[in-house]
Amino acid sequence: MKSDLTEVLPQLRRFAYSLTGSMDEADDLLQSTVERALTRTVPEGVELTKWLFRVCRNLWIDGYRSRKVRQEATLQPQLQEREIVDGERAMSSEVELDQVSRAMDKLPDDQRLVLSLVAVQGLSYKEAAATLEIPAGTVMSRLARARTALIQSLNLSVARTRS
Numbered sequence: 001m002k003s004d005l006t007e008v009l010p011q012l013r014r015f016a017y018s019l020t021g022s023m024d025e026a027d028d029l030l031q032s033t034v035e036r037a038l039t040r041t042v043p044e045g046v047e048l049t050k051w052l053f054r055v056c057r058n059l060w061i062d063g064y065r066s067r068k069v070r071q072e073a074t075l076q077p078q079l080q081e082r083e084i085v086d087g088e089r090a091m092s093s094e095v096e097l098d099q100v101s102r103a104m105d106k107l108p109d110d111q112r113l114v115l116s117l118v119a120v121q122g123l124s125y126k127e128a129a130a131t132l133e134i135p136a137g138t139v140m141s142r143l144a145r146a147r148t149a150l151i152q153s154l155n156l157s158v159a160r161t162r163s
Contacts, residue, residue: 001048005037008049011121012056018116019060021101032059053121053131057113064109103153111146114139 012033017026033056042051104112117128118139125143129136 001037001042004048005034005052008052009034011049012052015053015116015121016056016060018104018120019057019113021105029056029060029063050127050131053117054133057132061109099154100150103150106153107146107149111142111149114142115146115150118143 009030013026013030016029016033017023020026020029033052036055036059037052042048104115107115113132114128117123117131118125123131125136125139129139132139
């Protein structure tokens with residue numbers, strides 16, 4: 001199991017980041033997920049990757065709800081510092097990433113989860129549906145609404161920066 005777990009860690013980390021919007025919080029969520037995986041037994045007949053994504057999502061939801069109740073949380077995405085080769089391109093990329101991140105933060109949780117699984121993790125609709133334990137049609141409709149909302153939000157951001 002440990003080798004399988006090691007194999008899925010990069011995907012799980014990206015998923016955790018897509019949920020939290022912060023590398024620090026994503027690493028904490030990843031650690032909690034791995035700890036849970038190592039202390040619990042994987043249900044029989046369940047694919048490890050799907051189970052880990054579900055555990056990660058559930059831990060994030062639990063944490064999100066507790067922060068919301070205590071009114072302590074504000075999500076502020078933090079970008080990793082990278083070596084800048086082309087300053088203008090790097091700045092443009094950071095601005096675009098920030099705009100997309102802010103637009104995703106505005107999405108309802110159910111739409112953000114589906115968008116993260118399909119667009120970021122590359123899962124098929126069927127795999128995302130199995131991971132979230134919802135019908136594939138629900139995945140498709142949430143994804144369509146999420147994409148529409150992102151496009152509208154990003155078009156408004158571009159229009160404001162040009163004005």
